[in-house]
Amino acid sequence: MKIKLSSNSPSETIKIGEKIGRNLNKGDIIGLTGKLGAGKTTIIQGITHGLGVESKQYVRSPSFVLIHQYEGRLPIYHMDLYRLKGKEITELGYEEYIFGNGVCIIEWAEKIDGFLRKEWLHINLEYLPEDNKRKITLEGKGKYEKVIGRFKIRLSKKESN
Numbered sequence: 823m824k825i826k827l828s829s830n831s832p833s834e835t836i837k838i839g840e841k842i843g844r845n846l847n848k849g850d851i852i853g854l855t856g857k858l859g860a861g862k863t864t865i866i867q868g869i870t871h872g873l874g875v876e877s878k879q880y881v882r883s884p885s886f887v888l889i890h891q892y893e894g895r896l897p898i899y900h901m902d903l904y905r906l907k908g909k910e911i912t913e914l915g916y917e918e919y920i921f922g923n924g925v926c927i928i929e930w931a932e933k934i935d936g937f938l939r940k941e942w943l944h945i946n947l948e949y950l951p952e953d954n955k956r957k958i959t960l961e962g963k964g965k966y967e968k969v970i971g972r973f974k975i976r977l978s979k980k981e982s983n
């Protein structure tokens with residue numbers, strides 16, 4: 823099941839992220855895809871806020887430090903695979919985080935093959951012709967199909983308010 827949303831501004835994208843963050847549980851894996859500047863880090867600011875991280879300010883693309891950790895109601899591991907290639911990704915030891923106690927959030931998730939493709943919450947962001955507009959697609963793979971169902975209810979309830 824896919825949920826297609828549109829956002830008209832960074833703050834709308836953050837709000838969508840907050841709703842997602844509020845619904846995440848221990849062990850959840852979120853993979854983000856989308857071009858440079860599409861809004862992956864922006865939606866992650868919302869997700870971490872929804873997970874209880876106090877400030878939205880310090881969520882940045884972890885381009886130099888490969889993994890950032892934040893403490894919300896769960897530990898959050900934020901990775902950005904943009905600069906990495908094949909073997910370097912394996913060497914990062916991301917499995918340790920994926921099988922850890924927290925929530926794992928991965929930018930440029932398309933770089934990881936294998937099981938991630940089967941079991942994750944996929945968030946794709948796309949540019950639309952109008953400035954500041956983005957198409958955001960949520961898709962639950964494997965057990966995340968159910969999770970996405972829950973988001974749909976929440977999102978549509980909120981949206982109708």
Ligand SMILES: Nc1ncnc2c1ncn2[C@@H]1O[C@H](COP(=O)(O)OP(=O)(O)OP(=O)(O)O)[C@@H](O)[C@H]1O
Pocket residue numbers: 829830831832833834835856857858859860861862863864865883929953954955956
């Ligand atoms: N509707 C929108 N949603 C999200 N970001 C938007 C939107 N409209 C404009 N923007 C702007 O687009 C940029 C998105 O940057 P962001 O760092 O989140 O992208 P990214 O996908 O993480 O990029 P990178 O691949 O470089 O890590 C920000 O400057 C943000 O203000």
Ligand SMILES: [Mg+2]
Pocket residue numbers: 862863864882883902929
């Ligand atoms: Mg980014």
